[in-house]
Amino acid sequence: MSTRTGARTDARTEARTVPSPPPIPPTCPNCRQGLLWKDTRAEIRETDEHHWRWWCGNCSKRFRPTEEHLRRFS
DSSP, X not given: OOSHHHHHHHHHHHHHOOOOOOOOOOBOTTTSSSBEEEEOXXXXXXXXXXXXXXXXXXXXXXXXXXXXXXXXXX
């Protein structure tokens, strides 16, 4: 009995797994129409590189993400 068949089955199973889509960004709390985008530019970052701001594509306002946002979208 060959072990090659088992290896091929594992490779096929791994190839079939589909990655989950990224979470949908929240809507703007100010205008309620635009989606928020992550603004990760160096000039707005704080000393910790994992900090970023939301930016609204509709009204162009910036917002600080909540703790839940930091966990979910980082």
